[in-house]
Amino acid sequence: MLRVLSPSSAQVESGAPSVPFTRLDFADPELMQELLAAVRHLAQRGAFTLGEEVELFERELAAFCQTEHAVGVSSGTEALALALRALEVGPGDEVILPTNSFIATAEAVSAVGATPLLVDVDPHTHLIDAGIVAQAMTPRVRCVIPVHLFGATVDLDPILALAREHGVHVLEDACQAHGARCNGGTAGGIGAIGCLSFYPTKNLGGWGDGGAVLTSDPELAQRVRLLRAHGEQPRYRHRIVGTTARLDAIQAAVLRRKLARLAGWNRQRRALAAELRERLCEIEPASAERAIEPQAAAPGGDHVHHLFVVRCRERDRLRAHLASDQIASAVHYPTPIHLTEAYAGLGLGRGSLPVAEGHAELICSLPLFPGMRQDEVDHVVASIERFAKGRGGRQR
Numbered sequence: 001m002l003r004v005l006s007p008s009s010a011q012v013e014s015g016a017p018s019v020p021f022t023r024l025d026f027a028d029p030e031l032m033q034e035l036l037a038a039v040r041h042l043a044q045r046g047a048f049t050l051g052e053e054v055e056l057f058e059r060e061l062a063a064f065c066q067t068e069h070a071v072g073v074s075s076g077t078e079a080l081a082l083a084l085r086a087l088e089v090g091p092g093d094e095v096i097l098p099t100n101s102f103i104a105t106a107e108a109v110s111a112v113g114a115t116p117l118l119v120d121v122d123p124h125t126h127l128i129d130a131g132i133v134a135q136a137m138t139p140r141v142r143c144v145i146p147v148h149l150f151g152a153t154v155d156l157d158p159i160l161a162l163a164r165e166h167g168v169h170v171l172e173d174a175c176q177a178h179g180a181r182c183n184g185g186t187a188g189g190i191g192a193i194g195c196l197s198f199y200p201t202k203n204l205g206g207w208g209d210g211g212a213v214l215t216s217d218p219e220l221a222q223r224v225r226l227l228r229a230h231g232e233q234p235r236y237r238h239r240i241v242g243t244t245a246r247l248d249a250i251q252a253a254v255l256r257r258k259l260a261r262l263a264g265w266n267r268q269r270r271a272l273a274a275e276l277r278e279r280l281c282e283i284e285p286a287s288a289e290r291a292i293e294p295q296a297a298a299p300g301g302d303h304v305h306h307l308f309v310v311r312c313r314e315r316d317r318l319r320a321h322l323a324s325d326q327i328a329s330a331v332h333y334p335t336p337i338h339l340t341e342a343y344a345g346l347g348l349g350r351g352s353l354p355v356a357e358g359h360a361e362l363i364c365s366l367p368l369f370p371g372m373r374q375d376e377v378d379h380v381v382a383s384i385e386r387f388a389k390g391r392g393g394r395q396r
């Protein structure tokens, strides 16, 4: 599943670096040593499931996210599904979520037997807002899932107010926004309940799959704790029907050490993105087709730049041009959820959610990761400048 993760920046003929899409932990020898030592320690004690390492990680994560409770689970998708189950959302219920998210957001809704009610997004922020949610509200809606997409925070206060008015829950999908600040709190810790993913490439990534449910409601936290481990408490007393969805102790050990560095990494991401944005905005394109438009920040919000997303009418040529300069890029996501085969059954055809559909054709994500070097940033900017000025990306 992991693509374009070359560990080194091999020099190409021109002397310019090749720029990977992101970098994983093995690129940082000091971090690697620390993580390997933590994993070795656990393996030598045979402490693989729950236990002290998971509890310590949960406490540290809750503090970092300004919530009372964090419950470690096996993935972000499972975090969303267990959160929905804890909220008792199920068959017959509708859940509002944006169609431009990773498909997992919708899958979690389907997994609990509820129906995803997919909505469009703001063209500039790529996010849902209270106006969009208000328009989609029906008497069957039990929950709204704002997704802090790409690391940019949804303005939650108006959505929370609207949700209160309609008596529906707000479940934050913060799987791309670990540590982002918004509405006086931290992403994932502002609504009744929130979810994180620790997929390896996320801002806080493990060495495999993992996730967490965040909440300050002790009853919800307790329900998720029961659900993730067979409803069991104490041993062999099964209070409710649960599942196997625990966070592995090895993941917790890795994640604890990385959590200590997360604020610094997010600062680096913000600074890199600010530089990229500023320098890209200074470029005068030769034509509107070659203009590069970075995702706009939501006013008053934060952005921890899990991804740096730009829009360009000649997106595919831009990507080919970047590739020819040894610069990796990606598209998040090429197909809005309502147009996937998996969700064809919803009956939302092409043209039904036009903003997200338009984005899917025109967006691309540029390399951005902590530890990205100045020569790599310079190479990305120079390459895009050549493209925007019409000196690259011609069809060959």
Ligand SMILES: *Cc1c(COP(=O)(O)O)cnc(C)c1O
Residues within 6 Å of the ligand: 075, 076, 077, 078, 101, 102, 104, 105, 147, 173, 175, 176, 197, 198, 199, 209, 210, 211
């Ligand atoms: C990664 C992600 C998820 C799912 O997380 P997994 O850990 O891969 O299951 C859900 N929602 C969003 C927005 C994500 O980016």
